[in-house]
């Protein structure tokens with residue numbers, strides 16, 4: 017391995033690949049080394065619970081760039097390679113299966129991994145988790161053989177996997193400890209929309225009941241719930257959240273706090289080391305607090321922002337958080353940040369099932385979710401960024417355009 021210094025990106029997924037692309041498009045001419053422990057080139061994960069899982073999309077449809085992109089742009093993509101340690105003093109990283117590389121600047125885009133469920137019987141084998149394309153291929157193969165699928169956890173991934181399994185004609189049970197799906201993010205009233213959606217599509221929902229244990233002869237065959245009810249199945253998928261992959265940063269002595277702590281420029285506490293995407297807990301200048309986002313849009317946009325900062329362009333990351341989900345015929349986008357709120361406002365559009373929900377704090381829009389209504393996410397983001405008090409009656413009135421409620425910039 018040559019030791020000419022360049023920029024190293026640890027983690028070859030959306031954030032890392034977009035950072036590498038931006039370094040080149042912004043004119044950086046030295047070495048760019050994009051290191052990823054997966055055996056394939058960078059890809060986007062959202063299709064893994066949607067079209068790719070259902071066999072409607074191929075890997076190339078999910079890939080961030082075409083096969084030839086990295087070579088064409090002089091980006092050294094090292095797949096099946098793990099960055100095992102960083103020495104911030106000598107500015108050198110160590111790799112597995114071998115070698116060291118010296119760097120000028122280093123970006124950590126190591127992402128997140130699924131949280132595992134640890135209850136009696138969870139080590140029996142047979143519980144599937146979904147993060148990588150390899151996980152998805154295994155899940156797809158298991159779905160082909162299964163007729164009754166049990167999804168544990170009704171967060172975004174659990175809900176999307178349940179919807180895809182139903183669309184593939186499987187019987188599906190969802191088990192969720194909260195009262196409704198997605199309660200932590202959306203609250204009970206709005207989460208109920210997703211409970212109804214899945215019930216209407218024939219999913220058996222077991223809500224308000226956590227998993228007590230798993231039972232099976234050789235691998236998991238049944239889930240025992242807290243109220244002693246038993247749910248059997250022949251495929252069990254767990255989606256109970258993710259944890260940031262901070263072990264590399266921790267060993268290098270970087271400041272951690274629910275991820276790698278970075279400022280609004282995505283800089284860590286160690287000069288020359290940056291973090292972006294799911295692993296980064298970044299100070300957000302609009303909200304005045306650190307937020308670790310686990311969304312496609314943050315990876316897509318923080319990667320380029322970090323790259324510009326690595327080149328000395330001092331670009332704060334101030335984009336309003338955004339994510340989306342597709343389940344059956346329901347498509348939604350959520351813009352904003354509302355860890356708590358004091359009320360919600362619902363704006364029902366004329367079309368059946370189309371609505372916008374706003375989470376409010378002291379009369380201001382903290383976040384908004386458009387369901388089966390399109391081309392409004394920018395207006396919602398403008399309302400959130402404006403932080404001005406909005407008349408709730410006008411907000412709820414579909415005759416009043418959202419752009420007229422957001423102050424003009």
Ligand SMILES: Cc1cc2nc3c(=O)[nH]c(=O)nc-3n(C[C@H](O)[C@H](O)[C@H](O)COP(=O)(O)OP(=O)(O)OC[C@H]3O[C@@H](n4cnc5c(N)ncnc54)[C@H](O)[C@@H]3O)c2cc1C
Nearest residue numbers: 027029030031053061062099127128293294310311312315
């Ligand atoms: C099934 C699924 C569906 C999703 N759907 C949506 C959606 O609909 N909408 C939405 O907004 N978001 C969605 N997300 C979330 C979104 O995909 C993530 O926010 C995004 O992938 C984060 O990108 P990232 O580049 O920060 O990290 P990751 O995608 O986690 O990538 C990090 C990469 O770094 C590698 N890595 C880690 N440590 C090392 C190391 N030491 N050395 C080398 N490589 C390393 C990892 O293996 C991985 O390849 C979904 C996620 C999943 C799993």
